[in-house]
Amino acid sequence: MKFTITRSTFIKTLNDVSRAITSKTTIPILTGLKMVLSDSGLVLTGSDADISIEARIDANAETNDLQIESTGSIVLPARFFNEIVKRLPEATMTVDVQDNFQTLITSGSSEFTINGLDANNYPRLPEIVNPDPLTIPADVLKQLINQTVIAVSTQESRPILTGVHLVIEAGQLIAVATDSHRLAQRTLELPAAKDAHYDVIIPGKSLTELSRTLTDDIDDVEIRFAENQVLFVAGQTSFYSRLLEGNYPDTSRLIPTTSTTRIEFDAPALLAAIQRASLLSHESSNNVVRLNLDTAAQTATIYGNSPDVGNVEEALSFNRLEGEALEISFNPDYMKDALQGFGQTAIEIAFTAPLRPFTLVPSEDHEHFIQLITPVRTF
Amino acid sequence: MKFTITRSTFIKTLNDVSRAITSKTTIPILTGLKMVLSDSGLVLTGSDADISIEARIDANAETNDLQIESTGSIVLPARFFNEIVKRLPEATMTVDVQDNFQTLITSGSSEFTINGLDANNYPRLPEIVNPDPLTIPADVLKQLINQTVIAVSTQESRPILTGVHLVIEAGQLIAVATDSHRLAQRTLELPAAKDAHYDVIIPGKSLTELSRTLTDDIDDVEIRFAENQVLFVAGQTSFYSRLLEGNYPDTSRLIPTTSTTRIEFDAPALLAAIQRASLLSHESSNNVVRLNLDTAAQTATIYGNSPDVGNVEEALSFNRLEGEALEISFNPDYMKDALQGFGQTAIEIAFTAPLRPFTLVPSEDHEHFIQLITPVRTF
Known part of the structure; x- marks a missing residue:
């Protein structure tokens, strides 16, 4: 795998994906950033097992200025790679994976050699092929999250209350959160989704993190639900979160x-x-x-x-x-x-x-x- | 003691003085802010025993908009008083000390009553009456501090090395700091001080804090030395620091x-x-x-x-x-x-x-x- 790219383009995507990466994980490879380069583009992935973020840099979009020399994949230590990329001296950089996953990062006269890991050992993201996604304007989703997530419980004694309860039914989406001292409920009319029916609990932490990725340049977010995962697609970024399992208390009578x-x-x-x-x-x-x-x-x-x-x-x-x-x-x-x-x-x-x-x-x-x-x- | 003042004026001075106040002190009254109101103006004092900062709000300067109703003094809990003053609803505020040092702070329809302390119990600042101060441009002093203070030791094992050694002699000021692994030395020509002779060690922490108070609107700083104290006067603000006692090692041969x-x-x-x-x-x-x-x-x-x-x-x-x-x-x-x-x-x-x-x-x-x-x- 070898490519050259404009550093500013790469940094933007790297920042998006890095939100999901934490050094506190118990799975060592998750402290890394996964990069997969194919002829169509470069895909970066970060994950903390609860949340995974995947972002694409399209090879065909001229503004990305991605020059592919050979395809392949690698996992690099995320924190270092981030710091290195941000401090490189020139406007472009080249990443070149060599033997034993050693990766050469060059920019101007600066040359880093970093020990990488085999990308085949990185956990796979779930495949979510739900053919019928919901689409919600990004600013509405962001407001809904910020209005409800304040009321989720921060205590693990009742894990179900650490999530936001989302019910989609009869062309309406109702989001509710409560920590048993207070409750926040927001309703959206979704006339286009009048046949959809979902009842899920999304961890509050995932929604807070998602809300941070919804910058002003994003218009719409596509939401796809699967068995125990939800996928939010915004532009070139896919945001996966696990769902909480269990029954959310009936809050309507409160x-x-x-x-x-x-x-x-x-x-x-x-x-x-x-x-x-x-x-x-x-x-x-x-x-x-x-x-x-x-x-x-x-x-x-x-x-x-x-x-x-x-x-x-x-x-x-x-x-x-x-x-x-x-x-x-x-x-x-x-x-x-x-x-x-x-x-x-x-x-x-x-x-x-x-x-x-x-x-x-x-x-x-x-x-x-x-x-x-x-x-x-x-x- | 009772006065009314424009809140923005007061906050600026309060911020300057608050730099010296820490909640970590072992002397309870030093967690407070001292205010002394005389006919000529209001003096605020904060101290952590090592550093003391005193700032005046002049009654005669019209821009200060200080209306004095009765003179007196009080010590108020600094952290609260700061937060209260910053959150008051109107542009002006009134401070009114009542019986038992209870202090009424009013602004618009908001009315705080805070338990104060007797200002007579606040430690006195040393009197430094050295008739012959040095005067140094504020930007030069700030640069000198930032260039030398990096090399002071952060380890208390040799306390003398936690200070900057200042020698004024023959119209020259030499500032040296070393932690024994590195050394920084800056020399200033002070032709106006050719008869002055001082040899003192100022704690690095004091100088770092002083440097932060030297904002761009300050032209000159007056420096006065006393037995075991140094006083920096910049505009309406007086900055006191204790000196370190002992002999600084001879660094010239290094x-x-x-x-x-x-x-x-x-x-x-x-x-x-x-x-x-x-x-x-x-x-x-x-x-x-x-x-x-x-x-x-x-x-x-x-x-x-x-x-x-x-x-x-x-x-x-x-x-x-x-x-x-x-x-x-x-x-x-x-x-x-x-x-x-x-x-x-x-x-x-x-x-x-x-x-x-x-x-x-x-x-x-x-x-x-x-x-x-x-x-x-x-x-």
């Missing part, structure tokens, strides 16, 4: 359908006030802030307190407040995560009782995005 | 005066090649690169090697090579540190023998800046 107190805020203003209040709650043992809604006086006040440091009190500005007066306490970090998912919009928070979960929805659309937070008992 | 091989490089090109070679040497147990100078063939070649990963070989481009042929091995990290101090200039490296220290000087000025590196025996 979302309250009635409310006794409702308040409308601009999400960014409320977020800033919550961040201030949490400066003090973070110093106290229970990390709780208190919200007082006085519907008669039309005031909303937030309180944070730390016995050691001091306290904070802030009159919140809101757009509308109606229903019964209420005092409720909650973890401000859950509120911050939820508010960040709403961006610059106005939101409605609906309460039923001081100890019942409350919901946040965009004022303009109560149906497609909902965040639910369980309050904290403080007495 | 610098060779003759050479058998000389080579001239452009510093940035050599730095890039050394960085490439060190990618592999860092993986080997002894972290050494080898330089071969063939004066007959007029070639300079650098080699790096790691038994596990591979090796690198690079023909270096140079401006001039003369004298005897030589092969020498050295720690590439020392070379990198040294080269970074030279910036974009051409440098001359002079060697005497494979096991004797070699020197780096700017091609244009061999007298005022010299780096010395001890090679490594590899056989």
